[in-house]
Amino acid sequence: MSTISIIVPCYNEEESINLFHDTVEKVFTNMRENGMNHQPEYWFVNDGSSDNTLQILRDLQQKAPETVHFISFSRNFGKEAALSAGLHAATGELITVMDVDLQDPPELLPKMIKLIENDGYDCVGTIQHDRVGQGKIRAFLSSSFYRVINWVSQVRIEPNARDYRLMTRQMVDSVLALPEYNRFSKGIFAWVGYNTTYIKYESQPRAAGETHWSMAQLLEYSLEGIIDFSDVPLKLATWVGAISFLISIVGLIFVVLRALIVGGSVAGWASLVSIILLLGGIQLFSLGILGNYISKIYLETKHRPKYIIQEQK
Known part of the structure; x- marks a missing residue:
C-alpha cells in the first residue's frame, strides 16, 4: 500500500476543514473499492489562524491519529511558507497540494495517480478551464499576469495553473533542495522541470467561507513572482x-x-x-x-x- 501525502494550507478555515476531510475520505474509499490501494496522509498547516481552525485540527487529529497530522505556525507566515512546511513534513511516495475550500476537486486524484503510475509522469498539475464566479477585472489581471511572466521569464508557467498537483517523491525532493526565502511555488514547480502534464477542469465554488486573498495581495504576489523569476x-x-x-x-x-x-x-x-x-x-x-x-x-x-x-x- 503506497502513501499519498496531502498538504493543505489553512488560514481561518474552520468551516471547511471537516468537510474537506470527509470529501477526500470518500474519494479514497471509492479508490480502494476500484482496486487502487493507496493510503492518505493528511498534513494540515495552520498558518496563524485567528478563528477556531487549530482546535478543529486538534480534534480531527485525535479522531484519526494514524492519517491526520497538523502543523501550527506561531503566526501568519503566508501560503508559500505553509506549502514549504507541508512539503518538508510529507513522507508519502506521492505528494499533492490542495486547497481546503474544495475548489480543487479531490475527484481528480484517481486520474492523476494513474497518469503518474501508468504513464510515467512525474507531476500532474491542474488548470482552471474557466473562471466562473470571478470578477472580470480579476480574471483579466490574472490572464495578463501569465502573459507577462511568460514573456519576461525563461521558465514557462502554464496559464491558469493551480497549486493543486500530484508529484513524485523525486520531484518534491528537488523542490525542497531550493533554499530561497522568497518563494513562488508555481515558478519553482516549473523551474525544477520533470515530465509534467495538466488536467483541465471547470472552476468550483468554495465549499464554505470566503476567499482571504484581496486584490492588493494578489497584485503583490504577482509582482513577487515576476521579480523572483526574471531580471x-x-x-x-x-x-x-x-x-x-x-x-x-x-x-x-x-x-x-x-x-x-x-x-x-x-x-x-x-x-x-x-x-x-x-x-x-x-x-x-x-x-x-x-x-x-x-x-x-x-x-x-x-x-x-x-x-x-x-x-x-
Whole structure:
C-alpha cells in the first residue's frame, strides 16, 4: 500500500476543514473499492489562524491519529511558507497540494495517480478551464499576469495553473533542495522541470467561507513572482534610462542650435517643468525596480527561517 501525502494550507478555515476531510475520505474509499490501494496522509498547516481552525485540527487529529497530522505556525507566515512546511513534513511516495475550500476537486486524484503510475509522469498539475464566479477585472489581471511572466521569464508557467498537483517523491525532493526565502511555488514547480502534464477542469465554488486573498495581495504576489523569476524589469529600467538620456541629448542639441541660429530661446516654464518631472519620474521608477530586487537580496541574506512551528502532531 503506497502513501499519498496531502498538504493543505489553512488560514481561518474552520468551516471547511471537516468537510474537506470527509470529501477526500470518500474519494479514497471509492479508490480502494476500484482496486487502487493507496493510503492518505493528511498534513494540515495552520498558518496563524485567528478563528477556531487549530482546535478543529486538534480534534480531527485525535479522531484519526494514524492519517491526520497538523502543523501550527506561531503566526501568519503566508501560503508559500505553509506549502514549504507541508512539503518538508510529507513522507508519502506521492505528494499533492490542495486547497481546503474544495475548489480543487479531490475527484481528480484517481486520474492523476494513474497518469503518474501508468504513464510515467512525474507531476500532474491542474488548470482552471474557466473562471466562473470571478470578477472580470480579476480574471483579466490574472490572464495578463501569465502573459507577462511568460514573456519576461525563461521558465514557462502554464496559464491558469493551480497549486493543486500530484508529484513524485523525486520531484518534491528537488523542490525542497531550493533554499530561497522568497518563494513562488508555481515558478519553482516549473523551474525544477520533470515530465509534467495538466488536467483541465471547470472552476468550483468554495465549499464554505470566503476567499482571504484581496486584490492588493494578489497584485503583490504577482509582482513577487515576476521579480523572483526574471531580471527583465532591471533591464527595462536600464533601457528606459538610456532612451531618456538619448532624448535629453537630442533636446539639448536642438536648444543650443536654436539659440545660435535664431538667437535666444522660447520662454516655456511649463514645458521645462514637465521635462524635469518626466525625467524624475523615470529615475524614481528605475530606483523602485532596483529597490525591489535589493529588498529580496536583503531578506535572503538574513537567513531567517521561512516559518516557526509552534505545535505539530
